[in-house]
Amino acid sequence: MNIKTLCCCMLLSISTLHAAPADYTQPVDVRSDFWEASIQDNISIYRENVEVRQGSMLIKAVRLEANASAGRGNEVLIASGSPATYSQTLEDGKKVTAQANEIRYDLASRTLTLTGNAEMSQSGSLVQGAVIRYNIATQQLSAESEQNRRVTTIFTPEIKENP
Template sequence: MSHNNRYSRAQAALLFSGLVCMLSIPAVAKQGDLKQELKISSVSQSADIKNNQIIFNGPVTIVQGTININADELRAFTPENSTSKRLIATGKPATFSQELDDGKIGTASANEITYDLATTTLTLSGNAKLNQAGSQVTGNRIKYNITAQELIAESTGKGQDRVITIIQPDNFQNESAPKQKLPEIPVNKQIKP
C-alpha cells in the first residue's frame, strides 16, 4: 500500500469519526428534557380553536428542561386528519439550544424551526446551521430524526449554494490531554549456561 493511499484512508477515517461525533448532537442530549413540562412565554397569543392552532407573538421563548427556543413567532397546531402535534418557530433567525450530557451546549438556528412531536423530527429551513463544540453543518435545510438518529442536510442546488460541514480539530483529539505512555515490553534475556 502506498504512503498516499494510507494517508487518504487515515483522513477518511478521521473525517468519518468527526462527522459521527458532530452529527450525534441529539443522541447525547439530556435524556429527561422531553419528559419535562413545556413553557411558552410570549408578548401575546391568539387561538383558532376550530383549526386546532395557537399563534404566539414575540419575542417568544420556549423552555423544556435544558431545551431553549427563541423566535419572533411560534405556531402550535395539529394538522388536519392527524394526531401529530407541530411547533413552528420563525425568526431572523429562530434559535435552538440544548445542554448535552457532557455539559456542552448544542445549538441550531434557521429562519424556520419545525418540531414534529409525534415523529421527533426537527427541521431547520432557510439559512440552517447546526453547531457543537465549534464544528458546524450549514445548508438551506437540515432535517434530523431524533429517534432514528438520521440527519439530512440539503442546499437549494442553485449557484454557489452548498451544504458545508466544518469540523474542528478538537473534535478529533484533545491535544492538551496528557500523552499516554505505552507500557514497557519486557526484553527476553538469554541466560548463559
C-alpha cells in the same frame, strides 16, 4: 479527504447529539407577548419574544404557530424569526445550538427541521445548508443545499494537552 471519509467523520462527530432523556418527559412551555388561537382548528399563534422550553431545550422566535390538530402528543411547532434559534444541553453536558429562518419541531417524531440559512453547531463543529433535518430519537442528521450553493461542514479538531 474523500467524500466517504468526510461523511463518516461527520456522522461520528454528530452522533453525540442526543439530549438528556429527561427533556422529553417534560411539558412544553410556550411564552410570548401576544397569543391568539383558533379553537376550532386547534391552532395557536404566539408573537413577539416567543420562548419554547422543554427541559433544557429552548427555541426563541418572533412568531410561533402551534398546530395541535393531530391530537395530544402530535403537536407541530413552527418557529420563525430573523433567525429563530434552538439550543439544548446534551447528555454529556455539551451544548448544541442551531439557527434558521424557520425551525419546525414535530413532537411525535422528535424531529427538528431547520429551513433557510440553517446552521447547527456543537463543540466548535458546524453544519450549514438550506435545510437541516435532525431526528433526535434516531440521532440522524441530514443537510441539503440550495441552487448554486453547497452544504458546508466545518470540523474543529479537539485540542489535547501535552502530558
